[in-house]
Amino acid sequence: MARTFDLKDDSVVVIVGSGAGGGTLANELAQKGIDVICLEAGSRLSLGDIVNDNDTMFGRLSWLDKRIGTGDLNANLPLWVCKTVGGTTVHWAGAALRFQDHEFKARTTYGEIHSANLLDWPLTLADLAPFYDRAEDKIGVTGTHGIPRLPGSNNYKVLAAGATRVGYKEFHTGNMAINSQPRDGRPACQQIGFCMEGCAIGAKWSTLYTEIPKAEATGHFELRPNCMALQITHDQNGLVTGVVYADNDGEHHEQKARAVCVAGNSVETPRLLLNSASAKYPDGLANSSGQVGRNFMRHMSGTVYAIMPGRVNFERGTQMAGIVKDEAGFNPKRGFAGGYEIETLPGFGLAGLATNLEPGAWGRKYAQTMEMYDHFAGMWLVGEDLPQTGNGITLHVTEKDQHGLPVPVVHFTDHANDIAMRNHAYKAGAAIYQSLGAEEVFRLPPFSSTHNMGTCRQSANPRDGVCNSYGQTHDIPNLFISDGSQFTTSGAENPTLTIVALAIRQSGYIANRLSKRG
Amino acid sequence: MQGDGLPRRDFLRSSGITVTALAAGGSMIFGRNHAWAVAATSLDPHITQTLLVMTHDLFPHQRLGEQYYAVVVDALDKQAAGDPATRQQLTDGVAMLDAAQVKAWTDLPDAARETVLRSVEKTAFFTTVRTQTIGKLYGNPEVYRMFGYGGPSAPLGGYINRGFDDIDWLPKT
Numbered sequence: 001m002a003r004t005f006d007l008k009d010d011s012v013v014v015i016v017g018s019g020a021g022g023g024t025l026a027n028e029l030a031q032k033g034i035d036v037i038c039l040e041a042g043s044r045l046s047l048g049d050i051v052n053d054n055d056t057m058f059g060r061l062s063w064l065d066k067r068i069g070t071g072d073l074n075a076n077l078p079l080w081v082c083k084t085v086g087g088t089t090v091h092w093a094g095a096a097l098r099f100q101d102h103e104f105k106a107r108t109t110y111g112e113i114h115s116a117n118l119l120d121w122p123l124t125l126a127d128l129a130p131f132y133d134r135a136e137d138k139i140g141v142t143g144t145h146g147i148p149r150l151p152g153s154n155n156y157k158v159l160a161a162g163a164t165r166v167g168y169k170e171f172h173t174g175n176m177a178i179n180s181q182p183r184d185g186r187p188a189c190q191q192i193g194f195c196m197e198g199c200a201i202g203a204k205w206s207t208l209y210t211e212i213p214k215a216e217a218t219g220h221f222e223l224r225p226n227c228m229a230l231q232i233t234h235d236q237n238g239l240v241t242g243v244v245y246a247d248n249d250g251e252h253h254e255q256k257a258r259a260v261c262v263a264g265n266s267v268e269t270p271r272l273l274l275n276s277a278s279a280k281y282p283d284g285l286a287n288s289s290g291q292v293g294r295n296f297m298r299h300m301s302g303t304v305y306a307i308m309p310g311r312v313n314f315e316r317g318t319q320m321a322g323i324v325k326d327e328a329g330f331n332p333k334r335g336f337a338g339g340y341e342i343e344t345l346p347g348f349g350l351a352g353l354a355t356n357l358e359p360g361a362w363g364r365k366y367a368q369t370m371e372m373y374d375h376f377a378g379m380w381l382v383g384e385d386l387p388q389t390g391n392g393i394t395l396h397v398t399e400k401d402q403h404g405l406p407v408p409v410v411h412f413t414d415h416a417n418d419i420a421m422r423n424h425a426y427k428a429g430a431a432i433y434q435s436l437g438a439e440e441v442f443r444l445p446p447f448s449s450t451h452n453m454g455t456c457r458q459s460a461n462p463r464d465g466v467c468n469s470y471g472q473t474h475d476i477p478n479l480f481i482s483d484g485s486q487f488t489t490s491g492a493e494n495p496t497l498t499i500v501a502l503a504i505r506q507s508g509y510i511a512n513r514l515s516k517r518g
Numbered sequence: 519m520q521g522d523g524l525p526r527r528d529f530l531r532s533s534g535i536t537v538t539a540l541a542a543g544g545s546m547i548f549g550r551n552h553a554w555a556v557a558a559t560s561l562d563p564h565i566t567q568t569l570l571v572m573t574h575d576l577f578p579h580q581r582l583g584e585q586y587y588a589v590v591v592d593a594l595d596k597q598a599a600g601d602p603a604t605r606q607q608l609t610d611g612v613a614m615l616d617a618a619q620v621k622a623w624t625d626l627p628d629a630a631r632e633t634v635l636r637s638v639e640k641t642a643f644f645t646t647v648r649t650q651t652i653g654k655l656y657g658n659p660e661v662y663r664m665f666g667y668g669g670p671s672a673p674l675g676g677y678i679n680r681g682f683d684d685i686d687w688l689p690k691t
Contacts, residue, residue: 052670055653153677154685161688190676193668200672310687315667317682350656350667354577360639362648363632367577370656374666436688 002216002223005037010256012037013510014243015263016229016272019087020499021483022263023207024138027215028507034514036221037255038212039245041228041264042084047209050090050198054348057197060084061091065401067267071391071413073449078410079298080448081265085225086208088265088450089496093195093320094204095343096141096177097493098132101125102330103338103384106489109330110337116386116415117295121488122460123469131501139177139205139500140184148180149173150189153317155344158308158377162432163324163342170325174343177205177496178318184210191317193346228403232260232276232285232479240285240479246403259510261471263483263503266296266452270393270485271408273456286456286473286481291465293394295387295457296410297490298449300338300418302426303345305357305378305442306433307369312377314346320380327383327428328492336420339492340383342429347376357442369440377433381425383492386415387454412449451495453487470509471502482506533584535570537563544595547588556588558595560605564622568612569594571624573651575631586661590654594647604646611643 005012013029015022018040026038042063051057061082069078082088102109104121112118136144143149150173152160163171178195179188189203202209215221226248233242233254242256262269270293274284284292322344329339347353350373358366391413395406414422430441459465462474465488471481482503484495491498534550544559545566558566573590598605615623618634626634638644655661659669671677 052672055657151683153682157683157685157688165689189678190672191678191682192672192676193682194670194672310685311666312685313666313668313681316671316677316680347667349669350662350665351652354652354656360648362576362635362639364578367579370577371579371581371665373662 002221003219004222005035007253007255010241010258011035012255012257013259013261014039014255014257015261015482016243017087017263017265017268017483018085018207018212018223019082019263019265019483020089020207020496021503022261023086023089023211024500024503025261025263025482025507026221027211028504029510030215030218030220032507032511033218033220034511036215038221038223039227039229039243039255040085040223040225042082042225044085044223044225045090045198045208047200047202050200052192052194052197052200054197054352061198066399066407068396068407068409070409070411072446073410073412077448078412079265079267079452080450081452084208085212085223086206089206090198090208091196091450092496093494094176094178094318095320095323095494096136096139096175096497097341099125099128099491099493099498100329103489103491113337113386113417115388116417117389118387119457119459119464119488121469122458127469128498128501128505131505132497134504135497135501138504139210139497140179141175141177141497142180143172143175147183150176150178150180150318150321153191153321153344154312155314155317155346155377156322158312158436159322159324159342159344159379159432162435165435166431168324168326171323173321174323176318176321178321179203189318193315193317193319195319229264229272230275230403230405232272234278234280234285234476238280238476240476258514259478259480261480261482261510265483266455266485267393267408267410269481269483270455271395274395275405286466286475286479288475289459289463289465291457293455294389294392295454296392296412296452297385297387297454297487298412298446299451299490300340300381300383300385300421300425301446302381302422303378303444303447304381304426304429304433305347305376305444306430306438307372307375307440308377308433309437309439311374313374314376314378315349319346320344324432327425334424336417336424337386338384338417338421340381340421340425341492342425342432343380343382345378345380347373347378356444356447379429379432381422381429382451382494383421383425384490385418387457387489388413388415393455451484451490453484453490453495456481456485457488458486459488471506472509480506480510535584537567537570539563547591549583549585549588554585554588556592558591560595560599561608565608565612566591566595568615568624569608569647571631572615572635572647573655575635576648576651577655581664582661586655586658589658590651593650593654597650607643607646611638611641611647614638614641614643
């Protein structure tokens with residue numbers, strides 16, 4: 001049964017955020033009998049609130065508090081992430097891929113790259129493998145644990161046929177946290193085609209209807225939705241002691257805690273640490289390295305759409321259930337470090353395609369292009385981008401949000417390596433469609449970022465990063481980073497599975513540590 | 519694919535559209551033979567007419583009747599009715615189009631109207647009209663179904679039994 005805890009109860013672990021990291025960690029700890037409070041800035045939706053309408057769900061799910069994007073980012077919406085119970089697991093497409101071995105050793109594998117702040121992770125694929133196993137089983141990843149892959153949609157069949165023609169070898173309908181058959185009390189995918197607007201039947205894993213209710217059932221968990229964390233407090237010894245938050249009415253409260261785990265995605269997590277600056281920690285919490293808010297990564301990305309010789313109806317079916325893996329490895333002959341994945345992507349409706357295909361375009365030819373909607377095929381290109389010290393999150397000097405906190409400024413500029421990879425990926429993606437006689441190919445720049453990583457990174461040496469391989473901050477032993485912010489490098493893969501695996505690993509470490517302290 | 523082939527200057531006449539002023543203010547758009555009508559309560563007949571031509575010029579489709587563009591104008595009118603700043607922006611925007619040449623913008627031939635539109639495409643007025651046109655034209659279920667987009671599928675059980683894998687033209691190998 002869900003229970004409630006007193007604000008003064010300092011025996012609880014407070015988790016900020018209920019997405020892939022926070023929601024998973026909450027359930028894992030609660031299952032071990034540890035009392036947990038989860039503060040979530042967004043409200044709690046039910047499946048009945050999820051409708052097949054892009055605009056409605058964008059408004060219902062997205063984090064729309066003011067953020068300023070600079071550099072290559074969209075100025076008004078630098079990130080496309082969620083403010084809702086379940087976080088961005090409500091919106092994610094469901095691609096659940098493991099990092100490759102060499103991606104944990106980026107500095108060693110790629111060598112020194114000018115203006116990149118590269119570092120090896122303080123853990124290896126072998127360290128994380130058992131937790132990847134548990135994560136895949138937990139979220140029900142197709143192609144693992146005997147779970148069949150999803151059937152291929154038209155958009156996938158175009159991708160596969162083109163991949164065959166250009167000579168790629170490894171492609172399939174992906175490793176998806178979307179049920180191909182009923183599992184864990186959730187139904188099989190009905191090929192609805194609105195995964196990123198929230199799965200209306202719950203076939204796609206989201207903490208909203210898995211980890212959160214399971215945690216509540218333990219009797220060791222309280223979810224506080226519509227509660228925005230403002231500041232983490234600490235004592236004179238420097239240990240954290242609680243979290244100050246604003247409730248739905250704007251009232252401020254302080255929840256005491258024995259440990260605090262921050263999982264607010266890669267803008268809010270460092271923002272909270274920076275906003276918690278004090279006399280003892282004038283540069284913000286856990287920031288003796290100066291790396292809090294730095295090394296923001298968003299993945300190299302781009303989109304290729306093509307008008308095919310026949311009808312595709314690419315909106316029919318699972319949006320991202322199709323992947324070509326041949327470019328994912330590291331092959332320096334291509335002229336860049338790292339690799340990229342090729343994944344299917346639909347058009348988000350006629351209005352969505354008209355908005356995105358050529359921003360600002362209009363006129364007779366563009367209208368004729370729209371008439372070819374049902375002939376479009378589409379893919380998303382996603383690959384490793386490099387950490388750079390200058391890419392990151394800072395606090396606006398004067399502008400404040402509705403809570404009186406400085407508005408975050410998110411800066412990102414592509415590294416030359418990112419540009420080289422994107423150009424290679426555009427060409428490879430176009431070749432797939434051209435091999436099948438595509439009539440026209442379109443190359444779209446990155447959308448607002450959904451894969452956000454690195455702003456409180458793991459490092460072996462406290463000088464180089466914010467936390468250790470368990471997400472425990474180097475400076476403050478009872479303060480943890482529990483989301484994609486802790487990524488040392490981005491890898492090529494969609495980050496969610498790695499966030500979940502790290503959360504499971506972290507939960508064991510925290511439980512062990514708490515039991516030793518008694 | 520061909521355009522609709524009509525000389526733009528004859529757009530209103532040949533489309534059978536008439537726009538009249540309403541006694542209480544605003545205007546009324548009538549389709550050919552009064553087959554349909556849209557009331558614009560906030561915008562005067564000239565602005566209404568101009569926006570109707572403009573939304574059509576932005577995304578011209580031979581297969582779409584003018585009533586689908588009238589829906590966009592209706593949305594712009596509602597936006598203007600609820601927001602004086604938008605109303606002013608539309609009023610000023612139409613005046614800007616008309617000031618570009620000696621004749622009123624709607625009386626210009628195709629190419630000249632397009633030239634004027636290209637010259638204002640960075641303005642907030644243009645963005646307002648273009649954004650509403652995309653939303654209300656391409657977001658109109660009757661329109662997007664005509665172009666092969668299925669729209670919401672969950673209420674119909676998704677596409678699992680409705681053609682998610684029905685592609686038939688791909689090479690066999």
